[in-house]
Amino acid sequence: MKYCKKCKHLHNDSEELCTACKKPLYEITDENTPVYIMSAGGFELQRVKTALEDSKIPCDSIPQKYTTSAKAVTGYDSSYQDIMVPYAAYEKAYDVCVGIGAIKDGNEEIIDDTANDSEYNAETEEFEQMDSKKRMFVRIVSAIFLIIIFALVIYGTDFITGFIKGLFS
Structure with missing residues (x-):
């Protein structure tokens, strides 16, 4: 058996370089x-x-x-x-x-260990294949909803800030 002195991985006798770190391999003497x-x-x-x-x-x-x-x-x-x-x-x-x-x-x-608990099972889970028109529609609707959410956050913050300023004026 050969091994790498740098990373200590074992290798077959036929190999000359470590597959992990690309360093030369040496025979194990001890x-x-x-x-x-x-x-x-x-x-x-x-x-x-x-x-x-x-x-x-x-x-x-x-x-x-x-x-x-x-x-x-x-x-x-x-x-x-x-x-x-x-x-x-x-x-x-x-x-x-x-x-x-x-x-x-x-x-x-x-x-x-948690990776084994949630293995993907292709037989039980099916994904709907979307055609390009449906995918584009979903993307556009998602972008519009994102813009609406940002606008609501900005206008809501402005309203609350104006209300608090009005209390102290």
Whole structure:
């Protein structure tokens, strides 16, 4: 197996450049080399790390570059972090992550659990296809209503301002 020293992703032996960061790949010589398993944030990060630690797999998380967190304000860290495990424990860690549903079989990550709850079902939801005349009519009516709403807000504000001025004159 080859890995990228910069982003720690694993690659096949036939590859020469990292697909994530385009850096040269190197052979893994040490079984304790940290390698990337997945990215997660918030509760999912804690859930994955706990599952790995319960399975006696050492792991560490590294904040992703250019991500921000609101931990100082909210007390909750919402930034995504890369989870690293030793190369020797990669297969076991992968199996644990698949077992808890953090990684789908086939190396596709599940980042947000709410995305699975609201999957789009094409069979139950149908959209009406609008012809070009109907679409143009809807756009014109929408623009007219928007102009009317703006006019009402402006005239209403002017009326209230004039009324308040009249009280103090």
